[in-house]
Amino acid sequence: MTSLHGKHLIAGERRRDAEAQHRATQAATGEALDPAVADASAAEIDAAFAAAVAAHRALDPLVEPDLAAKTAAFLEAIGAHIEGLGDALVERATAETGLPQGRIVGERGRTINQLRSFAALVREGSWVGARIDRALPERQPIPRPDLRRMLVPVGPVVVFGASNFPLAFSVAGGDAASALAAGCPVIAKAHPSHPGTSELVGEAITAAARECAMPAGVFSLVHGPSHAVGQALVRHPSARAVGFTGSLRGGRALLEAAASRPDPIPVFAEMGSVNPVVFLPGALRERGAALATQAAGSITLGVGQFCTNPGVLLVPAGETGDAFVAGLAEALGAAGAGVMLDPNILAGYRRGVEARAASAHAERVPLTCAGPETRGLPALFTTTATALAADPSLREELFGPASLVVRWRDADDLLAALEGFEGQLSATVHAAENSDDAGLVRRVAPVLSRRVGRLLFGGFPTGVEVCPSMQHGGPWPASSDARTTSVGTAAIERFARPLCLQSAPAALVPPALQDQNPLGLLRLVDGVPTRDAL
Amino acid sequence: MTSLHGKHLIAGERRRDAEAQHRATQAATGEALDPAVADASAAEIDAAFAAAVAAHRALDPLVEPDLAAKTAAFLEAIGAHIEGLGDALVERATAETGLPQGRIVGERGRTINQLRSFAALVREGSWVGARIDRALPERQPIPRPDLRRMLVPVGPVVVFGASNFPLAFSVAGGDAASALAAGCPVIAKAHPSHPGTSELVGEAITAAARECAMPAGVFSLVHGPSHAVGQALVRHPSARAVGFTGSLRGGRALLEAAASRPDPIPVFAEMGSVNPVVFLPGALRERGAALATQAAGSITLGVGQFCTNPGVLLVPAGETGDAFVAGLAEALGAAGAGVMLDPNILAGYRRGVEARAASAHAERVPLTCAGPETRGLPALFTTTATALAADPSLREELFGPASLVVRWRDADDLLAALEGFEGQLSATVHAAENSDDAGLVRRVAPVLSRRVGRLLFGGFPTGVEVCPSMQHGGPWPASSDARTTSVGTAAIERFARPLCLQSAPAALVPPALQDQNPLGLLRLVDGVPTRDAL
Known part of the structure; x- marks a missing residue:
């Protein structure tokens, strides 16, 4: 090295x-690094x-x-x-x-x-x-x-x-x-x-x-x-x-x-962000087992240490939802423990899991996985839309491979729960085409869009594409400036601010603003976008 | 009415x-208005x-x-x-x-x-x-x-x-x-x-x-x-x-x-903003008398109650500068008193003028105008670049028809004075073409541009054009967000923030983002600006 x-x-x-x-710690062993x-x-x-x-x-x-x-x-x-x-x-x-x-x-x-x-x-x-x-x-x-x-x-x-x-x-x-x-x-x-x-x-x-x-x-x-x-x-x-x-x-x-x-x-x-993921009934009927596996993959990716980690999953009450939660618990158990970034983060995660387990308004779902105390173990909790409203801490980020399933009874119950969320980096809706989900997704999407920078239809929020259309930032507390x-x-x-030059002599005008447009920029000239010279 | x-x-x-x-006051008479x-x-x-x-x-x-x-x-x-x-x-x-x-x-x-x-x-x-x-x-x-x-x-x-x-x-x-x-x-x-x-x-x-x-x-x-x-x-x-x-x-x-x-x-x-105006020697030699009259007009426009009011004028030492200041004093005296917006603003202006007159680092220039106590009288002060550095209050806005002339000896003296200014809505340089001013304007412009939203070459900052290229805002304290x-x-x-839709079904996509581009917008598609449909 x-x-x-x-x-x-x-x-x-x-x-x-x-x-x-100060020395850093080798994450896997706890040894100090020179x-x-x-x-x-x-x-x-x-x-x-x-x-x-x-x-x-x-x-x-x-x-x-x-x-x-x-x-x-x-x-x-x-x-x-x-x-x-x-x-x-x-x-x-x-x-x-x-x-x-x-x-x-x-x-x-x-x-x-x-x-x-x-x-x-x-x-x-x-x-x-x-x-x-x-x-x-x-x-x-x-x-x-x-x-x-x-x-x-x-x-x-x-x-x-x-x-x-x-x-x-x-x-x-x-x-x-x-x-x-x-x-x-x-x-x-x-x-x-x-x-x-x-x-x-x-x-x-x-x-x-x-x-x-x-x-x-x-x-x-x-x-x-x-x-x-x-x-x-x-x-x-x-x-x-x-x-x-x-x-x-x-x-x-x-x-x-x-x-x-x-x-x-x-x-x-x-x-912080908990990146709510909403599952509508048609989607779970159509592909509930696959979604459970994918959700577990997203929750445990990078040992849950992504700001886009799906920290809250909104799942309908009833049998289809029950099967999804069972599948999710199984997949999380199979994922097993992972090395976390540093001892402080591990300790914070463990404290957060214990605090959530102690909440009167959530229940811990037993997972089959086990592992050494030095690693981050997946954790899953469930609650209801009603109970969620009673404990604001359940909507706070728990940084690590944990997620909270919120069971909702009907559209009003779901929408009320969503209105309780603060700003988020992302939110996701899973809906089946050509199903009863179609009406509900029209109601859910605007409620989510008002709170997020990125709204996904299908898929999971981890994995942030780097391109011009990406928006990684959202209303407080997802980021300090949603713009x-x-x-x-x-x-x-x-990191830039506008500067306006008024009646500047040609010799002092930077290339971007010169008459001849030497850089060939797309500019707004007298209100009209053009790459032409003046 | x-x-x-x-x-x-x-x-x-x-x-x-x-x-x-609470009743408003008729500005000209002090009477309460229903x-x-x-x-x-x-x-x-x-x-x-x-x-x-x-x-x-x-x-x-x-x-x-x-x-x-x-x-x-x-x-x-x-x-x-x-x-x-x-x-x-x-x-x-x-x-x-x-x-x-x-x-x-x-x-x-x-x-x-x-x-x-x-x-x-x-x-x-x-x-x-x-x-x-x-x-x-x-x-x-x-x-x-x-x-x-x-x-x-x-x-x-x-x-x-x-x-x-x-x-x-x-x-x-x-x-x-x-x-x-x-x-x-x-x-x-x-x-x-x-x-x-x-x-x-x-x-x-x-x-x-x-x-x-x-x-x-x-x-x-x-x-x-x-x-x-x-x-x-x-x-x-x-x-x-x-x-x-x-x-x-x-x-x-x-x-x-x-x-x-x-x-x-x-x-x-x-x-607040004091909108410094820099006069270079060539400009004063060429058109000093006209500039004095125009400066007085800008200082007293709207009884000085514009955020772009030129509150500081940087004038070279020497005879040409002396003549400019004399012409400015004459024109300000001729402008006379004006009705200010309300009694609080008038009182604030009068207090500010008195405080400046009491500064050990500035002198009041006598003006010929007089007027009732209920009106705002023009006021003119002078100081030197050196004295300006000793009293930061001289660089603060005095809201009303007042200005401060700062006399500078040479380029270093001028540039040091300019470096002392905080953020401004605007700054202005007056330079003569084909004169010794040309070298100096190249040094002055960047120093000013780092502190302002709008940099004028000639003219006066009052009068803000409403158009796409205008920038009315600058580094603190001119505005809270220079961007x-x-x-x-x-x-x-x-007042807008970006929202990113990922994999949205066509039926939920707003017109601005639809494949067919029904609004005919200029959009960035795969990184390329176009008005074409997908």
């Missing part, structure tokens, strides 16, 4: 002011931001006419350097997270694809939303000036690595890739459960920045095992936006820190 | 639970939101296939009903605000044009940003599902009327028009300085809603002379977003209320 140094990467320089005391890392010092954080501010000034569409091409090349180089890490990255990520090698290899592919997809978006360039309204000097009662508007980078972005996606939502994950794609410098905070993976990826980005002659401050990586580092990053005067994927509690703490700044900044936090997504190319919009 | 009732309009019904005790209004009660606020929630459910793209056409017709009908108010509206608004009749007539025209421009945007329909990624059932290792994404309304929006735009930024102003255009119900809070104008416009919207068979809860108007009503609106569980134009203090209070909700919601607040604008068609984006 490549030898690791455990230092921060501050604008291309390795540095560590404080004594390194090297140790330390909290970033205030001086290190200041240095990262000072370099980021300088990079922001250099990566300015008014200053750097080749910003799009440079950025695209940089994103592609990051992908190539991550690929170049080879097995060392897979081994370290597997050790730190307990995720199987196949999953890490797949996640690496997704991470590189994300970088390439943002590179393609930036190279094409129309994402800047160029709009031009030409001067109307003869207009009465007053002339109209020439107005040209495009998106520009917001400035230094703080990105928090997520424990459950050591690659795709960490140092070079979706938040970092979209911020860099927007032209923003990134200061990444490594997740303390995978500091080695973070270092490897951070070195890959640093090498790519050097290779592409980007300003060094375009990227820094800091470690921060204690919460103080995260707070300091969000409160730093030079931070302009924050990307976070994690728990509701963690996200809320960052939001409060950001809102209490003298100059509040946005925190794009993707937080944004953290997956898919639209994620770039979080 | 039409007789006014002074009641709230709750989903089409006139209602007033509390005793009416009728009195009262704070909305908790029950009235609840009723408005309950109706708004019902309207939101009805105005859902999954439920109402003709949403775009209905919304466009509604916006046009509002414009027609406001036009139909005729002289009564102009008279009342003039009395309540002290703004001259010509200004009110112009603002009415702008307000109606805004409504029509949003109607056209919604009727064309592409603003929903439809994206379709078709299913790839044969893809390896896993198939891609069919994904379709569009913007949907966020839900009930609270709109605060602004004192300085009784029509264009109040009950049917830009915030309300963009929220309604997005398909959201609006609960408008009348500004207490123009309750009668608010009532007239509120009745026009109510009549339009009835005529267009919109759900009654699509619009409510509540009065709230005390801050408690605004707080209650922002904290109401059913509120989904807030639009506000006003002071930094007022905006911050609403932001804090929204951030401390169990489920935080966005507040789109357009707040948004409150003027121009892009303002609609504040």
Whole structure:
């Protein structure tokens, strides 16, 4: 395995002011993994931001006419350097997270694809939303000036690595890739459960920045095992936006820190979700056994450690529903225990399962599986739509391979239960075509759609496609800003803001807004979309 | 004049639970104006939101296939009903605000044009940003599902009327028009300085809603002379977003209320700005006298009560600059005193002028004008770039016909002064072509662009064009979210969020996302913009 140094990467320089005391844990064995890392010092954080501010000034569409091409090349180089890490990255990520090698290899592919997809978006360039309204000097009662508007980078972005996606939502994950794609410098905070993976990826980005002659401050990586580092990053005067994927509690703490700044900044936090899945009677009659197996697969995928994990299943009362629950319990039992990401997450999961088992409003379904205390065992609970209303904790996320079956009697019972849910990343309806389900799905869909970012008809919510149409984000508490997504190319919009130039001399107009449209962008000219020159 | 009732309009019904005790003031005379209004009660606020929630459910793209056409017709009908108010509206608004009749007539025209421009945007329909990624059932290792994404309304929006735009930024102003255009119900809070104008416009919207068979809860108007009503609106569980134009203090209070909700919601607040105007030496040599007259006109336009008022002018040291300041002082003196919007604003302006006059770091320039104590007198101050750094209060907005001239010695002095400014709605540079200004403007423009939403080359910032390219909003404290604008068609984006439908049956897909593209929208299909059917 490549030898690791455990230092921060501050604008291309390795540095560590404080004594390194924190080590990650090998997820499968509980053993400590070298090297140790330390909290970033205030001086290190200041240095990262000072370099980021300088990079922001250099990566300015008014200053750097080749910003799009440079950025695209940089994103592609990051992908190539991550690929170049080879097995060392897979081994370290597997050790730190307990995720199987196949999953890490797949996640690496997704991470590189994300970088390439943002590179393609930036190279094409129309994402800047160029709009031009030409001067109307003869207009009465007053002339109209020439107005040209495009998106520009917001400035230094703080990105928090997520424990459950050591690659795709960490140092070079979706938040970092979209911020860099927007032209923003990134200061990444490594997740303390995978500091080695973070270092490897951070070195890959640093090498790519050097290779592409980007300003060094375009990227820094800091470690921060204690919460103080995260707070300091969000409160730093030079931070302009924050990307976070994690728990509701963690996200809320960052939001409060950001809102209490003298100059509040946005925190794009993707937080908890139970992703309700509604089964209608026709669907269960048609394919109940298969759905039970698929549901168990979705619940236990990645040992339940996905934000799109189906945490609540709404199943009709009666025999068909009973058979589905029995099949689900059998399949969950067969799935067995899995290694969870880190000891804190395992402990949190076990506490959550015990608390739910103790609820007067839910019952635990016995499963056949057993396993060592060091692993996450699937868990299944049942309740009724009525009882669900009595215990709001049942609608909270239980991070791990657990799900709650809610039995409903009739359409009104189901709809009332659905109205009780807060915002979700996703919701799913299973309905049979050409059955009685058709009328009900028309009533269920709008109730769900008002609470979610993504509404699935069939299938299961785990497995989030990375493409322009994806929406990964939803009303609170699924995410802090339902108008944004953290997956898919639209994620770039979080880190850019419009700038309007009025009557700008031609020599000062960036390529995206020039008369001749040298980049061939799709632009809105006098209200009409076109790729034509003026 | 039409007789006014002074009641709230709750989903089409006139209602007033509390005793009416607050009267507006005739701005020019200080006399109280009938009728009195009262704070909305908790029950009235609840009723408005309950109706708004019902309207939101009805105005859902999954439920109402003709949403775009209905919304466009509604916006046009509002414009027609406001036009139909005729002289009564102009008279009342003039009395309540002290703004001259010509200004009110112009603002009415702008307000109606805004409504029509949003109607056209919604009727064309592409603003929903439809994206379709078709299913790839044969893809390896896993198939891609069919994904379709569009913007949907966020839900009930609270709109605060602004004192300085009784029509264009109040009950049917830009915030309300963009929220309604997005398909959201609006609960408008009348500004207490123009309750009668608010009532007239509120009745026009109510009549339009009835005529267009919109759900009654699509619009409510509540009065709230005390801050408690605004707080209650922002904290109401059913509120989904807030639009506000006003002071930094007022905006911050609403932001804090929204951030401390169990489920935080966005507040789109357009707040203070001093809109720095930089004069380079060549420009002053070429046309200094004309610029002085134009600057005075911009400073005193609307008695200085515009958020784009040029509050700081950066003028080079030396004779050309001296002549400019002398010309400016003369023109401001000639402009004379004006009636301000209400007694509180006048008192605030007078206090601000006195405080600035008392600053050890600025000097008051004597002006020839005089006037009654009941009017706002122009005021001019000077300081140096060095002294500006010593007193941060000099960079704060002074709402009224005042400006501060900052004399700078050389390029470094100027650039250092500019780096000290916080976020601004706008900044302006005056430079002469083919002069020494050319080099300096290249250095000044990026420094300004990083702090503003709109950067002007020549001209003055007052006068904000309503068009797709406009950006009215900037980094904090100019606005609470620099990624948004409150003027121009892009303002609609504040009140919509993406919804992704995965594998939706054709019968449930809204028109914007249907295979045949029946609305003829510009859509992104498999990453390519097109108006073609699938």
